[in-house]
Every structure is written in C-alpha cells, then in structure tokens.
Amino acid sequence: MKLLKTGVALLSAVLMASTVSVADHEVNLPEKTSVVKKAKKPVVDLVEPAFWWAGMKSSTVMLTVHGENIAAAKATIEGEGISIKAVNSLDNPNYVFIDLDIKDAKAGSYPITFTEGKKKTVYNFELKARNSETKAQGLNQSDVMYLIMPDRFVNGNPDNDSQESLVQKADRSDRGGRHGGDIAGVTSKLDYLNDLGVTTVWLTPFLENNQPGWSYHGYAITDFYHADARHGSNAEYKNMVTQAHSKDMKVVMDLVFNHIGNGHLWMKDLPSEDWIHQWEEFTKTNYKGEALSDPNASDYDKKIMSNGWFDGHMPDLNQDNPYLAKYLMQASVWWIEYAGIDGIRMDTYPYNKKEMMSEWVSYVLNEYPDFYIVGETWLPGATWESYWKAGGKNNDGFVTTLKSISDFPVWDAVNRTWRNDWSITEIYKTLTEDFLYDDASQNKIFLDNHDVDRAFGVFKKDVENMKLATAFLLTTRGIPQIFYGTEILMSKGGDHGDLREDFPGGWEGDKRDAFTEAGRSEEENDYFNYMRTILQWRRSSDAIENGKLKHWVPFNEVYAYARYSDKQTVFVVLNNNKEDQTFDVKRFEEVLKGKTSGKDIISGKTITFDGKMTIPAKTAYIIELK
Ligand SMILES: [Ca+2]
Ligand SMILES: [Ca+2]
Incomplete structure (x- = not known):
C-alpha cells in the first residue's frame, strides 16, 4: 500500500511539474526548473532500444526516449531509407515514443536530432547488420x-x-x-x-x-x-x-x-x-x-x-x-x-x-x-x-x-x-x-x-x-x-x-x-x-524426438507405455509395486508386434518377454525393441 501511494505521489509530482514547465513557465516557478528548462540543450538520458537491426521482417521500430521535458523538443532523423513515422508523447513530457520506418534502411548510424529553440542534442541510432550467430532454433522433445x-x-x-x-x-x-x-x-x-x-x-x-x-x-x-x-x-x-x-x-x-x-x-x-x-x-x-x-x-x-x-x-x-x-x-x-x-x-x-x-x-x-x-x-x-x-x-x-x-x-x-x-x-x-x-x-x-x-x-x-x-x-x-x-x-x-x-x-x-x-x-x-x-x-532417440505416446491402463501398479515413430519403438514399463510383477504381454501386441526381446537402456541388459514379462519391484524398464 505504501509503495503504491508513493507511486501515485510521484506521478502527481511529475504531472504538476510538467504542467508548470510547459504551459505556465513564466509564473511561480521553482527556481531550479525555470533556469534549467530555458538554458539547457534537450536532455536525452535513455533511448530504448539503444540500437536495432536492419533487415528485420517488421518494418518499424519504436524508440522510447527519456529526458527531462523531452516532449518539448522536435525530433528529426537523417539517413537513407529511414524516416520518422510519428512522435508520440503521453501525459509525462519526460518521455517520447518515436516510430521509425526502417523498411529500406541498411546497417549504419542514423543521427536523431532533438531540437528545442536553437539548442540541439544528437543521438546516434545504430542499425546493426543481422546477427549471424542467432539461431532461434526452438526446442523439441529430444531436448531437456x-x-x-x-x-x-x-x-x-x-x-x-x-x-x-x-x-x-x-x-x-x-x-x-x-x-x-x-x-x-x-x-x-x-x-x-x-x-x-x-x-x-x-x-x-x-x-x-x-x-x-x-x-x-x-x-x-x-x-x-x-x-x-x-x-x-x-x-x-x-x-x-x-x-x-x-x-x-x-x-x-x-x-x-x-x-x-x-x-x-x-x-x-x-x-x-x-x-x-x-x-x-x-x-x-x-x-x-x-x-x-x-x-x-x-x-x-x-x-x-x-x-x-x-x-x-x-x-x-x-x-x-x-x-x-x-x-x-x-x-x-x-x-x-x-x-x-x-x-x-x-x-x-x-x-x-x-x-x-x-x-x-x-x-x-x-x-x-x-x-x-x-x-x-x-x-x-x-x-x-x-x-x-x-x-x-x-x-x-x-x-x-x-x-x-x-x-x-x-x-x-x-x-x-x-x-x-x-x-x-x-x-x-x-x-x-x-x-x-x-x-x-x-x-x-x-x-x-x-x-x-x-x-x-x-x-x-x-x-x-x-x-x-x-x-x-x-x-x-x-x-x-x-x-x-x-x-x-x-x-x-x-x-x-x-x-x-x-x-x-x-x-x-x-x-x-x-x-x-x-x-x-x-x-x-x-x-x-x-x-x-x-x-x-x-x-x-527418434521415438523420443518424434514418436507418439500410447499407454495402457495400469494393473497392480504396473504402468506401461510406448513411444513409437517410423524408425523406433521404445516400450516403457514402470513397476510401482513393492513386489516383483509378472504379467502377460498380449495386450501390448499392437506395439510389440511379435517381438519378444529388447534392450533396457538403463541396465543395458536384454529383456525377454516371450508371452510373459517379469519386472522387479520398484523398477523402470526403458526397452528399445529389437
Ligand atoms: Ca497483470
Ligand atoms: Ca559473482
């Protein structure tokens, strides 16, 4: 509650200051504000993003510029293929939002000039060449x-x-x-x-x-x-x-x-x-x-x-x-x-x-x-x-x-x-x-x-x-x-x-x-x-990366499922029972397809299941079918 009130108070202070400085600068000004505003070059203390890239699919970029009373300055940009589409400000004159059209701009430096009266401040906005190391490759199921x-x-x-x-x-x-x-x-x-x-x-x-x-x-x-x-x-x-x-x-x-x-x-x-x-x-x-x-x-x-x-x-x-x-x-x-x-x-x-x-x-x-x-x-x-x-x-x-x-x-x-x-x-x-x-x-x-x-x-x-x-x-x-x-x-x-x-x-x-x-x-x-x-x-594992999941209703705390792709079938059995379990494998035939053995990738051992399978208590098998 305290923090919010602080925020509101700050905001009010900002709005009051701006009203005074922009519309009413001749009257009853705090000394600091009046002197600073008239004499200084436009203040630019933050531009975000500080730079951007040429050749992005989106043809515009918006710069958020912060500086005391920067909204009173006029912004212009120099350079081929780049232009200012709009300069917007909200209720706080310490920010402006500059929409740049960069569709035809090449990598380079583009000076943005903020002018107030005869005073100027220049910010060199850079469009870099695209980052060739950017992969943005995404993740799939083979990732962890x-x-x-x-x-x-x-x-x-x-x-x-x-x-x-x-x-x-x-x-x-x-x-x-x-x-x-x-x-x-x-x-x-x-x-x-x-x-x-x-x-x-x-x-x-x-x-x-x-x-x-x-x-x-x-x-x-x-x-x-x-x-x-x-x-x-x-x-x-x-x-x-x-x-x-x-x-x-x-x-x-x-x-x-x-x-x-x-x-x-x-x-x-x-x-x-x-x-x-x-x-x-x-x-x-x-x-x-x-x-x-x-x-x-x-x-x-x-x-x-x-x-x-x-x-x-x-x-x-x-x-x-x-x-x-x-x-x-x-x-x-x-x-x-x-x-x-x-x-x-x-x-x-x-x-x-x-x-x-x-x-x-x-x-x-x-x-x-x-x-x-x-x-x-x-x-x-x-x-x-x-x-x-x-x-x-x-x-x-x-x-x-x-x-x-x-x-x-x-x-x-x-x-x-x-x-x-x-x-x-x-x-x-x-x-x-x-x-x-x-x-x-x-x-x-x-x-x-x-x-x-x-x-x-x-x-x-x-x-x-x-x-x-x-x-x-x-x-x-x-x-x-x-x-x-x-x-x-x-x-x-x-x-x-x-x-x-x-x-x-x-x-x-x-x-x-x-x-x-x-x-x-x-x-x-x-x-x-x-x-x-x-x-x-x-x-x-191709079955992990690309395979589908097929699972069976658990019995006696044994949960079985397969991950299967065109190239690989992996049969997983989780025995959550505190006892060893032996069970008929017939109901898994749609993925076993007549196969009777495979390698458990955890133990490295071959598991055979000709008709029946036995799995020890509290054990997982991850079986690559042969
Ligand atoms: Ca929210
Ligand atoms: Ca450290």
Missing part, C-alpha cells in the same frame, strides 16, 4: 531443459557479487539474499551439463533487479535491456549463448511482462498514469487464473486477477497502453537477435493482457518461425491449461498462439503418486486428458521447479520412487525440465531460499564439490548415473 537460478548455482566471478550502483549487497548467510552466483558460473559448467545430458539451459531472469530485498530471483526487473551487474554483463550472457551453441546446446531466456520491480525508472517517473494498474488501495491479484477462462466468472474477479499486483514491490504493467505493449514486445526480440537465444519462458503468462500476449507470440514467430515460447501457466488442471495453448477452441472466441504451456497437471499427478503412495494410475489418468490439447508434445513437463518443493523431498527421500519418476519424466510426451541440483538429490522445500539453496561446489571454499564424482555420495552418484544414462540415451 536444466533450470538454473544463477545466483544459487556457481559463483564464477566473486568480484561482481556486490555493486556500488545496486542496492542489495551479497550476503551468503541470508537464505533470501544474494549469494553471488552468476552467468560466468553457468558458462563454466556447460561441459558438466553437456556431460550430464541436458541439452538446454534456462536461467531465471538475469536482467537487473535493483531492489532492496529479494533481488536474487530476478522476477522484479528494473531494466529490460541490461543484465544485472551482479550476474554479469550483456556480453557475458551473449558469450554464454555462443558457448552453449558451440556444444550443441540451447538457451532459454526467462522474461516477465506482467510486472516490474518498483525500483524501475518507470516508478520514479511514470510515462503515463495508465502505465501501471493503479488502485485506490493496494490490491493484490487473486491468483485465480481459472477465472479468465470461466464463462461464469464475474468481471470483478477477472479484473483483480489481471490487474491486481503480484506483490507489493511488483507493480502490475498495463498492457492496454499500446506504447508499453510495443516496448515489451520489442525488448524480447532485441534479446533474441542480440544474444541468439533459442527460446523464452514467459513468467506469469495468464496475468498479462491475454490478447496482447497472443500478439506478442505471433510477432516473435513472424521474425523467428522456429522459436520456442513456453508460458508459465500454473493452473490446476488440463481443462484450464488448454485454454492458453494454441490449437484449442475456446468458445469465448479467445485465440491463443502459445504453443507450449507449463504442464502443472503432470507435475501434480507425479506428486500425488509419490508424495503419499497413491496409485500410479494418477499419472495415467492425467495423460488421458491430452485430448484437450491439439498436441501435447510441446508441453513443458517437470517433477519440480524453483517455486515448489523439491521432488526428492516430496517423495520422502525415497530413491526408488525418485528413479521411477525420473524414468517417467524423461520418456513420456513433452519437453522435460530438470531443476538444478536434482541430479544430486537436493531435497529441500518449504522456504524458497531453501529450495533454491546453493549448489555445493559452486563457491570457492565449499565443503565439497558435487560437480565431481568424488564430491558426491554413493547414493548421489547412483542417482546421478541413472539420470545421466537416460538423458544421454534420449538425445538421439
């Missing part, structure tokens, strides 16, 4: 994402842990504080990750979060165009992407359009009153995404869901404002072209203006047709999830373009199965709901993530169940995601700071280095190798 909270993974550069210009300093003893992990740390572990067998790294947001507290997780962005200096620089991020690509790995960037951190410039100097959702008193979202697809929902609930703030320090952006919407969309394309990333994970997807999000996805795919975008759609069932996923039919007319959703229903089913020893039928049942999706193969699937208790802890540290869950995750339909530290059985939950604990060995002086075999316990190595075996195998 490894989710890293960079502050908590590896401290590759202890010198950047605290920064003079950034308010929160490093304090590793504070579990909610900054610990010093960074982009350099992630880059230094790409070989480790490649050896583990994951193909893709997803870092929680690395953009600046200049916030007094809780800045480590990155979801309170205060600068859309710069890496947080405590994580490293833009160049270091770009280098990480290049390094990943050189190892045949991919990178997914995490972005937030729904809200910002209240340390953002916009909250000190709001571009317009409607830039954020303002409320009479502090109003939190109701976190009820279901309301948005509910034909019976009240307008009141839908409005609170969409326009309420995610948290007190996270002002909710109003994407009805077309300048803001354009700003956000462009920032994402800027990062794709600049750093060459392959996908974006969009935070709090349903909390945004949904039509704008569909437009955003289309805008990105127009530039980069193979690009991967997954929305965080944390909803309690496939019925609600499917509302957000492209290809479905929504009877309220909402057309969504999002291809990949976060498959929380699968996460929930896995939890129900192994948290309380429920039946593996929970998983089977959840997947029977795939008819709600046009294609579930793009769904992001996971056992846990940075917002929920770690799976191993949820499973009461039962390694057999953890292995069954892992075998399932890495062979069912969808694109798996693994949370960092899962491979060494990190297990904490409850407090966010705990489940996001530091990876042992990521900091100099750590008691052990769990990135090495010697630094892991016997149990950790056993699980690590189990996961690694499946990960390394699945990278080149």
